[in-house]
Amino acid sequence: MSNALELLKTRASPKAADLVPPGPNEAQLNEILTIAARVPDHGKMVPWRFIVHPHETRAPLVEKLIANFRAGKPNANDAEAEKQRLRFTNSPLIVTVVSKTSPNPKVPDIEQLLSAGAASMNLLNAAHALGFGANWLTGWAAFDKSSKELFGLADNEQIVGFIHIGTAKGEVFQRPRPDLSQIVSKR
Structure with a gap:
């Protein structure tokens, strides 16, 4: 069990550009996705799904995303568009995690959304x-209506994150973690 704890203690997010x-x-990938799907899921609703974007098949999607970016931000210059292009082309693999909420009197939408968040975290840990x-990123494409259509999202779905996966080049920065005395209370 100590190996599992050490794994959890050492997980950090390298910059997506450094993958x-x-x-x-x-x-x-199948093992990562299997582990990602092993999360709390009240009502066994499976309120999330994964869209896998291998590097070798991503170019047409990226071109459409950049067209959406330019349409939504007509004043953006070429450098800004190129920065967005690189966000979606650098990593060897991107997995889009999609939350899908469905009306259920016993399972509030927030629980369904949090289950998708847990799946995202398990993706990071399994990788x-x-x-x-x-690295778990969102950005404009996660919230842009035309991009949601591009990903084939239904009205009850939203992008929780783009999980970039690859080999980290160099040491991964270990940011300072919260001081427990500042975030834990007892009553």
Whole structure:
């Protein structure tokens, strides 16, 4: 069990721009997704899904995303558009985590959304356990209506995050963590 605790204590998010090949192979990706799907899920609703974007098939999607970016931000210059392009092209693999909430009198929407968040966190932990770096990002594309259509999202779905996965180049910065005395109370 101490290995599991050490794994959780050492997980950190490398910059997505610092994730390089290799990314997970098909067997590793299946293991990551299987672990990601093993989360609290009140009512067994499976209120999330994954969209996998391998590097080699991502170019058409990225071009459409950049067109959406330019349409939504007509005053953006070429450098800003290129920055957005790089966000979606650098990493060997991106997994889009989608939350889907459905009316259920016993399972509030917030519980369904949090289950998708837990799946995202498990994705990060599973990638780390296999020796990969992973970063959970959102940004404009997660909230842009035309981009939601591009990803084929239904009205009851939203993007929780884009999980970038690859091999971290260099040391991963370990940011200071919260002081427990500042975030824990007892009553």
